[in-house]
Amino acid sequence: MLTGDAAYIKKINRSLIISKIIEYGKISRADLAKITGLNKATISVQAADLLAEELIVETQQEHKNLGRRPIMLSINEQAGFVLGVDLDKNSITYTLANINGFPVQTDSIELQSSDYLVILGLLIKHIKAYRQLCEQARYGLVSVVIGIHGIVNKDEMIYFVPQHQWHNKNLKDDLINELGIDVYIENNANLCSFAEKVYKHHQSENLLSLSLYSGIGLGIMVKGEALKGYHGYAGEIGHMIVVPDGIPCSCGNMGCWEQYASESSLLKRVSKQQNKLDLRYGDIRNLLLEQEPNTCKQMEHYIKFLSIGINNIINLYNPEILVINSELLRIYPNAISEIQAHLTSTVSHYCELLISDLGNKASVMGACALAIKNFLEVTKLSLTIDNR
Numbered sequence: 552m553l554t555g556d557a558a559y560i561k562k563i564n565r566s567l568i569i570s571k572i573i574e575y576g577k578i579s580r581a582d583l584a585k586i587t588g589l590n591k592a593t594i595s596v597q598a599a600d601l602l603a604e605e606l607i608v609e610t611q612q613e614h615k616n617l618g619r620r621p622i623m624l625s626i627n628e629q630a631g632f633v634l635g636v637d638l639d640k641n642s643i644t645y646t647l648a649n650i651n652g653f654p655v656q657t658d659s660i661e662l663q664s665s666d667y668l669v670i671l672g673l674l675i676k677h678i679k680a681y682r683q684l685c686e687q688a689r690y691g692l693v694s695v696v697i698g699i700h701g702i703v704n705k706d707e708m709i710y711f712v713p714q715h716q717w718h719n720k721n722l723k724d725d726l727i728n729e730l731g732i733d734v735y736i737e738n739n740a741n742l743c744s745f746a747e748k749v750y751k752h753h754q755s756e757n758l759l760s761l762s763l764y765s766g767i768g769l770g771i772m773v774k775g776e777a778l779k780g781y782h783g784y785a786g787e788i789g790h791m792i793v794v795p796d797g798i799p800c801s802c803g804n805m806g807c808w809e810q811y812a813s814e815s816s817l818l819k820r821v822s823k824q825q826n827k828l829d830l831r832y833g834d835i836r837n838l839l840l841e842q843e844p845n846t847c848k849q850m851e852h853y854i855k856f857l858s859i860g861i862n863n864i865i866n867l868y869n870p871e872i873l874v875i876n877s878e879l880l881r882i883y884p885n886a887i888s889e890i891q892a893h894l895t896s897t898v899s900h901y902c903e904l905l906i907s908d909l910g911n912k913a914s915v916m917g918a919c920a921l922a923i924k925n926f927l928e929v930t931k932l933s934l935t936i937d938n939r
Contacts, residue, residue: 577623631690635918640714648919652934665715696918698739705783707736713801742917744770757871767809811856858893
């Protein structure tokens, strides 16, 4: 029993030390002891183990004072790599990152089919190629996390993907059996909220991330942890009904919020009005700059319905920070002020409403961050995307 307890405590201490090394970038053993409250002997033993495993490296800090230069510990970012995957309706985006969370390569491919076996084959082919790129690293490609724009349960089974009409797919096992590598499956909105927490809003304990792309998803962080519900299906806010007997939705209901406030719904309506196929964000930006009347009217309509749902979310969760992940709102002037003008209820309370800086990279960066967290077995992670 004592041995088990000692091993458990050692594992907790290791997690804490790694977390702080990542958070501070470079830190001395003495400062680690002060910050963590662990004694110097524990720090030295853990540091020796991590150095032997090549998970951290030592460097000497430059300073002008007399005396010995302190030896700094930092993550060995080339020890291994993680792969984040965003599996959307029309594309798959891959980001390869080092274990310090910095993206080293990003690729996106267009999907020509929704067939599960076709997409499974693409994933296997591409993941094998990325694994080959990482062969020279001590740990190689350590983990893959795939963001799904649909419903994923607590066992990482895909229950339903409306855009592809997938039901009950075990993508995790199908990939592991073929690749022999750690693979995790997660809802894309949960990954977006995790990315916001890990890369941007480190101190927030109560954060919501609203994703508005092909559908609408809500990632919920409460006390720093993802809130997923009993089966893991929490956050499917896009299927909240806002118009009874409204536009039919692929989920089987009518009048779902994402039929009125997802980016794909707006792009579809403006394309129809302009009698042009597949308008993109740049096209919408140009139409707004030209103050094209129908497009401006559609944006007003869009903001109104978006605000209705946001009002409901705020009343449900009383968030500290509500981050809206939207390329469309990033190109629309005064988007936040226009949304706030619709939030007139005296009972709606939140601290901060903002548009994500991560944009459409949020899901794939959240996938990378989760892969790092799982590999290093840390409970808390704070990463930075620097400008190297």
